[in-house]
Amino acid sequence: MAKTNSGRFFEDYTVGETLHHAVxxxxxxxxxxxxxxLYPARHALYSSDQFAQSSGLPFSPLDDLIAFHIVFGKTVPDVSLNAVANLGYAQGRWLAPVWPGDTLRSQSEVIGLKQNSNGKTGVVYVRTTGLNQHDEPVLEYVRWVMVRKRDVDAPAPETVVPDLPKALSADQLVIPKGLDFTNYDFTLAGEAHRLSDYEIGEQIDHVDGVTVEEAEHMMATRLWQNTAKVHFDTAARPDGTRLIYGGHVISMARALSFNGLANAQMIVGLNGGAHANPCLAGDTIRAWSEVIDKAETDAPGVGAIRLRLVATKGGDPFALRGEDGKYLPDVLLDLDYWALMPL
Amino acid sequence: MAKTNSGRFFEDYTVGETLHHAVxxxxxxxxxxxxxxLYPARHALYSSDQFAQSSGLPFSPLDDLIAFHIVFGKTVPDVSLNAVANLGYAQGRWLAPVWPGDTLRSQSEVIGLKQNSNGKTGVVYVRTTGLNQHDEPVLEYVRWVMVRKRDVDAPAPETVVPDLPKALSADQLVIPKGLDFTNYDFTLAGEAHRLSDYEIGEQIDHVDGVTVEEAEHMMATRLWQNTAKVHFDTAARPDGTRLIYGGHVISMARALSFNGLANAQMIVGLNGGAHANPCLAGDTIRAWSEVIDKAETDAPGVGAIRLRLVATKGGDPFALRGEDGKYLPDVLLDLDYWALMPL
Amino acid sequence: MAKTNSGRFFEDYTVGETLHHAVxxxxxxxxxxxxxxLYPARHALYSSDQFAQSSGLPFSPLDDLIAFHIVFGKTVPDVSLNAVANLGYAQGRWLAPVWPGDTLRSQSEVIGLKQNSNGKTGVVYVRTTGLNQHDEPVLEYVRWVMVRKRDVDAPAPETVVPDLPKALSADQLVIPKGLDFTNYDFTLAGEAHRLSDYEIGEQIDHVDGVTVEEAEHMMATRLWQNTAKVHFDTAARPDGTRLIYGGHVISMARALSFNGLANAQMIVGLNGGAHANPCLAGDTIRAWSEVIDKAETDAPGVGAIRLRLVATKGGDPFALRGEDGKYLPDVLLDLDYWALMPL
Incomplete structure (x- = not known):
């Protein structure tokens, strides 16, 4: 009896089944x-218990992206061990803060399957939910990946492609219970800009850059118990490079965006995202943002800002796609998210 | 008066003396x-408080190898600062879990001395005990090292070589108080295989590999307050390389063995071990295991599995020694241990 | 409206103003x-709750240099983003221990300004104070940096140069409340030498060396939320190297000084310091110390030792300056501090 996990192949998934991820x-x-x-993270709500308390929370929760990475990491052995590509994210919502002491686990429902015309691969859509020790959901998101078939002759499943809206509307966002920005201290938070200071369409160059090292991205990826071989093993890819986990680029870019978006305190929605090009050790990650939308919320003093966050390894800020409509080669990440900001 | 510690030399040890290690x-x-x-560690009992509680423990203890590394690290300034080689381990037993908040210290009794025929070095045998803040032993093991003489003309001590059985018997293992695997959740643990699924003689290739970096092994080794120069200082060895602490290879291989041995939850016995060849940054560590023995224990649902864990930097899985009986050059570690697993 | 922080320039400072640093x-x-x-830190008071309790403290505080780095890091965006050089420290005092759970913030008063004769830069003197969540000061120090002018034609401010004594006297040092070394355990602490064993003028070569890596110094510097570009971005300096944060060298040298100064438990005063030459990844940091002064304190069994701590990347121990009076090229750091040691 084989003891090791060789991962699931395309024909191993069934629409409607639930995968209970381990550990x-x-x-x-x-x-x-x-x-x-690991990241130059400075958002005050995730740095100081006192700042969190003055914002109506009992103390400082763990960063929104820590929750994302841990929930995501658990899905890798069941979802993306034989993945060719991570194609997209949609409908991501943070549903409750993660507090120090919480225990997280993940489960995923298969919500779509579509074999590719080459017959060798297919696209698997899953809705992943992160749960805490009270079985309360803390995070949910849809992800779709291209997965190899074990047997190219296996019959194609019925095609089911879920209907995935391009973005969450602001009223779908879940605001952490008690959050209140009416006593917000802009000096302690690091910048004076409130939601009304940002214009839809405004672009911000976050200026700073971080040159990344092998040791750092491997430690970060291990921390989330993400076991995908390509991040760790120089024998896993033909050219001997270790591919940096896309989530490492997300966290680095989000942290760099403090410079200009210090008050975009909490990520609460993930509308979409593309890992446009691979990131490798030695690359210098930079970031720019664009304001896509703004909204009020029911929580006192709390607004929501929808942002495009682009990570690059060089090139002109604000450049995204070439004349052919494809991402420019220096673009690493194109992320679309909602964050909470004082009105 | 010289203020710095130049370490002990072979003639500084006396059979029967106890070394009280610092810090x-x-x-x-x-x-x-x-x-x-630092390691792709995923064993559920050391990852989740809830999993530990469903196994009868108050919460999740610190990993068995954290205890080992901390206890070991403290012995370095007194035992291995002038060591030529770390020759072996025997009779290692984990005696009590280490809980978050515990304070660990180490002491070692010199149990054997044997001058080598060249008159320049000798073998020192110590039994090291790790103790917590209640002076309860949490770990004990025998280690023997080859140590330089300060003065080659110093007289040879009487030869005392302790009688060290090749392995612990299963009834010598100490099971953590309360441990109960009758409600074990194999899905959360990550694999379905229980003790009865493993055959004596069965070999498992753990598949995954991790290419190691200088920054990682130095940080790991410092974390255990291990101060041996060869791990940190490029001037300490003639070829300018930094030797990776053997314990780093142990932890990496043990973590990799999750893939195939996810239910070998807790290490409770160390029968023996050899660091077969040096490991250097840039090496890709892989691992395979062989089942040596199996046993029941008095704890409900809890069995014990005796495993050989071999770490390599390449070569064929399951290859260990050449025709000359010596370890193959790609073999890094040959470890013999007992772990607890659901029956 | 520009959203990002481009840092303050020389003409943006006014003597007497207070800067409230963010996050x-x-x-x-x-x-x-x-x-x-990150560092081979082993001082027992900062390693063991029990050791701290036997020294009269409720439990083990966070290392004195953790407090320094966090307080310092917060000042970077307001003080040294456009700095050409960090020129010196003076009058540094640790005023209260930092306990796990404390929340730290920083503020700085501008206490001096002096435009340089070239008209392009000036020297800014600030007194920085770190405060905990009870608004109690935990640390204060004076630092002066050379800062660029935005506009070389901006008028020079009135020159104000603060009077900064070359060293704190022993009676200015603040001893943590309750500290008592009368039951000090020299074996657990790692060395037998008490204050009376050290002679003024005595020099100690700390023997060990650590070769430093890019990943390590970047992680350390980020941990203190220090955002200075030169530490992270290979595009920030003409030669593509990343300059190692001077505080990383301080912590490394202080940790190495355990070997010979294991009982210099707590830093309580910073008399002065110079970052003599840049440190880069690949350098091997070594350290030596010289005893400058000794004193008794009011606390039972507690003495104070004033030390010069020199970090080098090679060269002869105890060599400091050339015939021209300038620091030798291998000298990285020349630090003058007070620490507490059992009498």
Missing amino acids: PRTVKMGERALYHM | PRTVKMGERALYHM | PRTVKMGERALYHM
Whole structure:
């Protein structure tokens, strides 16, 4: 009896089945400290208990992207071990803060399947939910990946492609219970700009860059118990390079965006995202943002800002696609998210 | 008066003396988080408080190898600063879990001495015990190292070689108080295989590999307050390479063995081990295991599995020694241990 | 409206103004664990709750240099983003221990300004104070930096140069409340030498060296939320190297000084310091110390030792300056501090 997990292939998925991902994880302040070591993260709500308390929370929760990475990492052995490409995200919502001491686990429902015309691969759509120790959902998102078939002669499943709206509307966002920005201290937070200071269409160059190292991205990826071979093993790819986990680029870009978006405190919605080009050690990650939308919320003093966050490894800020409509070769990430910001 | 520690030489040891190693260390969840960042560790009992509670423990203890590395690290300034080689381990037993908040210290009794025929070095045998803040032993093991003489003309001590059985018998293993695997959740743990699914003699290729970096092994080794120069200082070895701490290879291989041995939850016995060849940054560590023995225990649902764990930097899985009986050059580690697994 | 922070230039400072630095930070044991991973830190009071308790403290505080780095890091966006050079430190005092769970913030008073004769730069003197969540000061120090002018034609401010004594006297040092070394355990601490064993003028070569890596210094610097571009971005300096944060060298040298100064437990005063030459990845940091002064304190069994700590990347130990009076090219750091040691 084979003991090791060789991962699922395209024909192993059935629409409607639920995958219960392994290895729950208790997270505490150690993970927070590591996040601050791995990324230049400075958003005040995730840095200071007192700042969180003055914003109506009992204390500072763990960063929204820590929750994302842990929930995501657990899905890798069941969803993306034989993936050719991570194609997209949609309908991501943070549903409750993750507190130090919480234990997270993940499960995914298969919501779509579409074999590719070459007959060798197919697209698998899953809706992944992260749950805490009270079985309360803390995060959900849809992801679709291209997965190899084990047997090219296996019959194609019925095609089911879920209807995925391009973005969440602001009223779909879940605001953490008690959040209140009416006493917001802009000096402690680091910048004076409130939601009304941002214009739809405004673009912000976040200026700073970080040159990334092999040791850093491997440690970050391991921290989320993400086991995909291409991140760790120089024998896994033909050219001997280790591909940097796309989530490492997301966290780096989000942290760099503090410079200009210090008050976009909490990510609460993930509308979509593309890992446009591979990132490798030695690349210098830079970031720019564009304001896509703004909205009020029911929470006192709390607004929502919809942002495009683009990570690059060079090139002109604000350049995104070439004349052919394809991402420029220096673009690493094109992310569309909602964050909460004082009105 | 010289203020710095130049380490002990062979003639500085006396059979029967006890070395009280310096610098006690309080460990908490931060060390756990770091362990998860440094190694692809996923065993559920050390990852989730809830999983540990469903196994009869009050919450999740710190990984068995964290305890080993911390206890070991403290012995370096007194035992292996002038060591030529770390020759072996025997009779290692984990005696009590290490809980977040515990403070660990180490002491070693010199149990054997044997001068080598060249008159320049000798073998020192110590039994090291790790103790917590209640002076309860949490770990004990025998280690023997080859140590330089300060003065080659110093007289040879009487030869004392301790009688070290090749392995612990299963009834010598100490099971953590309360441990109960009768409600074990194999889905959350990550694999379906219980003790009865493993055959004595069965070999498992753990498939995955991790290419290691200088920054990682130095951070890991420092974390255990291990101060041996060869790990940190490019001037310490003639070829300018930094030798990777053997314990780093142990932890990496053990973590990789999750893939195929996810239910070998807790290491409770160390029968023996050899660091077969040096490991250097840039090497890709892989691992395979062989089932040596199986046993029941007195704890409900809890069995014990004796495993050979071999780490390599390449070569064929399951290859160990050449025709000359020596370890093959790609073999890094040959470890013999007992772990607890659901029956 | 520009959203990003381009930093302050020389003409933006006014003597007497107070800068309230952004992003308070709650620190816990995770930061301690990271400090032990990044540096070979072994001082017992900062390693063991029990050792701290036997020294009269409720438990082990966070390392003195963790407090320094966090307080310092917060000042970078307001003080040194456009700095040409960090010129010196003076009058640094640790005023209260930092406990796990404390939240730190920083503020700086501008206490001096002096435009340079070239008209392009000027020297800014600030007194920085770190405060905890009770608004109690935990640390204060004076730092002066050379800052670029935005507009070379901006008028020079009135020259104000603060009077900065070359060193704190022993009676200016603040001893943590309750500290008592009368039951000090020299074996657990790692060395037998008490204050009376050290002679003024005595020099100690700390023997060990650590070759530093890019990943390590970037992680350390990020951990303190220090955002200076030169540490992270290979495009920030003409030669493509990343300059290692001077504080990384301070912590590395201080940790190496354990070997010979294991009982210099707590830093309580910073008399002065110079970052003599840049440190780059690949350098091997070594350290030596010289005893400058000794004093008694009011606390039972507690003495104070004033030390010069020199970090080098090679060269002869105890060599500091050339015949021209300038620091030798291998000298990285020349630090003058007070530490507490058992009498």
